[in-house]
C-alpha cells in the first residue's frame with residue numbers, strides 16, 4: 001500500500017536485523033523518505049552526537065511513491081548527521097536501488113552502532129542478513145558491486161556501496177548505487193564507513209500496491225503528459241541533461257570560476273552539454289554515449305559517457321575505457337569551471353573516479369579549487385601537495401588531485417578534509433567557498449541573488465537542492481524573477497524550501513518540478529496513500545520538515561551566525577557579466593526570511609510556529 | 617493487420633516504465649520482478665535492451681507443452697493458467713528465455729500482448745516499444761538507412 005509499512009532495524013554492534021512496523025502516525029505528519037526518516041532520526045539520536053561515532057545512526061529511506069508507476073518514482077535518501085557539516089544530512093539518489101528496496105517490502109533501513117569488522121547487508125525480500133566484507137574492504141564501489149553479484153550468484157541485486165575514501169574518513173564520501181548514482185553530499189558515505197558497513201545489496205519481488213488504483217492511474221498519466229509536453233523535461237533534459245545550464249549560467253555571469261574569483265569561465269562552452277555531443281577531434285566520437293533514466297523516469301536526464309581512450313588521464317588504464325556515468329552540470333562546474341579546467345575528457349575521468357570511489361564531486365572539485373588558490377598565494381607548497389603543481393587550469397593537477405583522494409596519499413588526506421578545514425589549517429579560512437562546512441554548488445550568488453539566501457539557510461550546508469530558485473530567477477518557473485535583485489527572494493526561498501521538502505519525502509525526483517506544480521504532484525500522492533494529501537497539507541508537511549531539521553541543527557549547536565556566506569560572495573564584487581559590480585545582498589533577505597518563517601531575529605522558531613506545526 | 621511489438625533499442629533509456637506497466641496489468645501490483653518484458657542494463661556499453669516474446673509463428677513453447685496450455689490466439693501465444701501444470705518444459709524449449717516460471721503462482725508467464733493493447737508500448741515514454749503492423753517492422757530502419765545513402769553522381773544526370 002504505497003508504504004510497505006515496515007522498517008528494518010540493523011544493529012551493527014550486535015549483528016542483528018529486526019523488522020518493525022512503520023510508525024503510521026508519523027507517516028501522516030511527515031509523508032516518507034526525507035521527512036519521515038528525519039523524524040525517526042531526531043527521535044532517536046542526540047543532536048550533539050559525534051557524526052563518526054557509533055552513537056550516530058544512518059537511515060536509508062524510500063518514499064511512499066518509490067517503486068510505483070509514477071514518473072521518476074525512483075528515489076531514496078540517506079539521512080544521518082553529516083561529518084562535513086555537523087548538521088542534519090539528507091542525500092537523495094535515483095537509479096534502481098530505492099525501488100528494489102521498496103519491492104522487498106521495506107520503507108527504510110535504520111543502521112545503528114558499529115560492526116566490529118567490515119560487513120555488508122543482503123536483503124532478499126523478507127530476509128536480511130549481514131555478511132563478512134573483509135574481502136571487499138579496501139576496494140572500490142565498482143568492484144564491490146561486481147563481487148557481491150558474483151559471490152551470491154544474483155545478477156539482479158541492486159547495490160549501494162562506499163569506496164575506499166569513505167572507509168578512510170574522507171569527509172565528503174557519498175553512497176553510490178548502480179555504479180553511478182549518488183546520494184552525494186555532506187559525507188553520508190563517511191558515516192557508513194565509520195560503521196564498518198561497506199554495502200547494501202537488495203533483491204525485491206513482492207510488488208507495490210496503491211490505495212486508490214483508478215485515481216492513481218489517472219493522476220499518474222495526467223502528470224506524465226505534463227512532463228511529455230514541457231520543453232525542459234521533454235527536450236532540454238533528455239538531450240543535454242542538467243548540462244544544458246552551463247552556457248546559460250555562464251552568460252548570466254553566475255558560473256563561479258577559479259574558486260569563485262570570477263563569475264564567468266572562458267572555456268564554459270568546452271565543458272557544456274552541447275560539447276558532450278560534439279565529435280572529438282581524436283577519435284571522431286562524442287563524449288556522450290546516450291541519456292539514461294532512473295527507475296520509472298520519463299525524463300531521463302542521466303548522462304552515459306565514454307572517455308577518449310587516448311586521453312592522458314586513461315591512456316594506460318583500460319579499466320576506464322568503457323561507458324559509465326558522464327558529467328552532470330554540478331560536476332562539470334566543480335571539477336571544471338571552479339578549477340579553471342576546460343578539458344571535458346579530464347572532467348569525465350574525474351567523474352568516473354568520484355563514482356568508482358563514492359566521492360561527492362561538488363565538494364571534491366570545490367576543495368581542489370580552494371587548494372589551487374592556496375597554492376597560488378603560496379600557502380600550500382609542493383611539499384604539501386607531494387609535488388603536484390596545483391595550478392588553476394591544469395587538467396594534470398586536477399586528475400592527480402582526484403587520484404590522490406582516491407588513493408589516500410598524504411595530500412589526498414589533506415584534501416579529504418574538505419575546503420573549510422583545509423583552508424583553516426593553512427591559515428586562510430576565507431578561501432573556502434562553503435556554508436556550514438559544505439561547499440556551495442554551481443550558481444554564484446552574486447549573479448543569482450536568491451541562491452545566496454538558499455545557501456545561507458540550507459539545513460544541510462550550502463546546497464542548490466533545498467530551494468532551487470534558479471528555476472524562477474533564470475528559467476522563469478513558475479514565473480520569472482530578476483536574478484539581480486533581492487526583493488521578493490525571501491518568500492521565494494521559503495516556498496521552494498517547503499515544496500522541495502515534501503517532494504523529497506515522496507519518492508519523486510525534484511526535476512519533475514521543472515514541469516510539475518504542487519497541483520500535479522498532490523493528486524498522485526493522494527491517490528497512492530491513505531490520508532489527506534492536498535496541496536495545502538503537503539506544503540504544511542514541507543514546512544514542518546524544514547522546521548524539524550532547523551531545530552535539530554540549533555540543538556546540535558548551530559546558530560544564526562552560521563546562516564551566512566563566504567566573505568568573497570558578500571564583499572568582492574563580480575568582475576564581469578550582468579552582475580558586474582554586485583555582491584550578494586544576504587543582509588537584505590535574511591531578516592525578512594526569518595520573519596516569514598515565524599522565527600525570531602536570532603533564527604529560532606518561535607513557540608507559536610512550533611505549535612502551529614505540531615513540533616512543540 | 618497482424619501487429620507486433622517492435623523494439624528500437626537505441627531509444628531505450630532504461631526507465632522500466634514498460635516493466636511497471638506489464639506487471640501492473642497482469643498482477644495488479646508494481647513489480648518488475650513479475651513483468652513479462654525485461655529491460656537489461658549493459659552499463660559499460662551504455663545500452664539498455666528491452667526483451668520479450670516475439671510470438672513465433674511456429675512457437676517452440678506451444679509445440680512442447682504436454683497439456684496444450686499454450687494456444688495460438690490470432691497469432692498471440694497465450695498460456696491458459698488453469699491448464700498449465702507448471703512443468704516448465706516450455707521454458708526449456710523457448711530459445712529466447714521469454715517464457716518464465718513464476719514461483720508465486722506455480723505457472724509459467726509470457727507476454728500475451730495484453731489482449732491486443734500492450735501496456736508496455738503505451739507506457740514507454742520514448743517509443744522504444746511500439747505496437748505496429750508486423751509486416752513493416754523494418755520500415756523505419758530501412759528509411760533511416762536509406763536517408764544515409766549518398767546519391768552518387770549519375771553518369772548522364
Ligand code: SF4
Nearest residue numbers: 094293294297301509
Ligand atoms: S530526471 Fe534525471 S535524476 Fe530525476 S529521476 Fe529522471 S533520470 Fe533520474
Ligand code: SF4
Nearest residue numbers: 628629631632634740
Ligand atoms: S519503457 Fe521504453 S524507454 Fe523505458 S525501459 Fe521500457 S523500453 Fe526502455
